[in-house]
Amino acid sequence: MADKVIRASAYGGSVRAFANDIKDTLGTAMGYHGLNPLAAVALGRALSAVSMMGEMAKSKEDTVTLVIKGKGPMGGVVAVCSKEGTLKGYVVNNDYSSYGNCVDGGVGGCIGAGYLNIVRDLGMKEPYTGTIPLQSGEIGDDLAYYFTYSEQIPSLVALGVKLNPDMTVKSAAGMIIQLMPGADKDIITRIENRLREGRSVSNMMEKEKTPLGVLGFMMPDGDVQITGEKSVSYKCDCSRERMLRGIASLGRDELEKIISEQDVVETTCHFCLAKYHFQSEEIKKLLVKQEPTINSG
Ligand SMILES: [Zn+2]
Known part of the structure; x- marks a missing residue:
């Protein structure tokens, strides 16, 4: 079954709901990243959340980015939903052996104390952003807190990943x-x-088979009506141009240092691990475009 996210209303419009199935999307992400089990659960939850937030966007032009940063050994997780509904993401540190005793605390334990940041890029100059301190680091709880306190919408959030x-x-x-x-x-x-x-959204999905089935189980007397539906999949949109822009954003000093040390600069895309190579000549051209640093006073 192809992955999808649905939007629905219930109880005569006094409730809006979103649900999704992103099994294949997470499978693709795991293929790219070779994720350890806890990192897979963390990324799956984040991708699930951000795909529903993409459907929630007021304008269908929005790109939604979810950033979770923590002091724990996993470091955090980033997930992005494009305006086309494609998803991509990564876990900061996927080295399971470095998690130590934190694995006993699950995803929240490995992410540790930190913050959750939502960026909605509406294609205008300034993107909308909202930040809250992490509540548990389990992602679902943190998002429920974000909606309730940052966006003033009482919300129940459940995100579930099960691995074979x-x-x-x-x-x-x-x-x-x-x-x-x-x-x-x-x-x-x-x-x-x-x-x-x-018990959990994973259990419900295994029993009910579809996102609509899950919402129907949750609100049996709510007369759940689908109001939108979109296919979702994992897709990275990186390119040489985009990676070069990333290098350019490092700033003049950093660029000069890179050129003095390397003839060929290699960069790796966080989202799909594609490698890009740039000759130092190409990096030099970026320097010409950048304003020199002016020390005044
Ligand atoms: Zn990529």
Whole structure:
């Protein structure tokens, strides 16, 4: 079954909900990154979250980026949903042996204390950004906190990844259920109870098979109606030009240092691990375009 994200309304429009199935998307990401089990769960949750936030965007032109940075050994996770609905992401440190005792604390333990940052690029000069301190580092809890306190929308967020013993993806799914202004506050208690009954979004997806099935389970008396649906997949959009722009952003001093040390500069895309090579001549051209540093006073 192809991956997709759906948008739905329930209880006569007083609830909006999102759900997805990103099993193949996470499988592709794992193929690129060779992720350890905890990193796979972290990236799967982040990709699931950001794909639903892409559907949530007011304009379909938005790019949504979720950045989680923590002091723990995993370092954090980055996930991006493009305006076309393609997903990409990476985990800062995928070296499982460096996680040590933190693995006992799961994803949250390995991410550690830090912050969650959402950037919505609307194609205008200044992107919209919102930041909150991490609550548990488990990503779902942190996003629920973000929606409730940063965007003032009471929300239930559940993100789930299960792996098979051979490290293939058994399930990767998520849901976000949000109360619109004026909604009956009892609804949140009812859906929280349903989440306990269903145990986890992974379990629900395995039983119900589709994102709509999961939302139907969560809100059996809500008359859930699909209001949007989009295919999702893992796709990196890196290019030589984009990588060169990244190098240019390092600044004049750093560029001069690189040229003095290397004839050929190699850069690796974080999202798909593609390698790009640039001759130092190409980097020199970037220097010409940059304003020299002026020391005044
Ligand atoms: Zn790439």
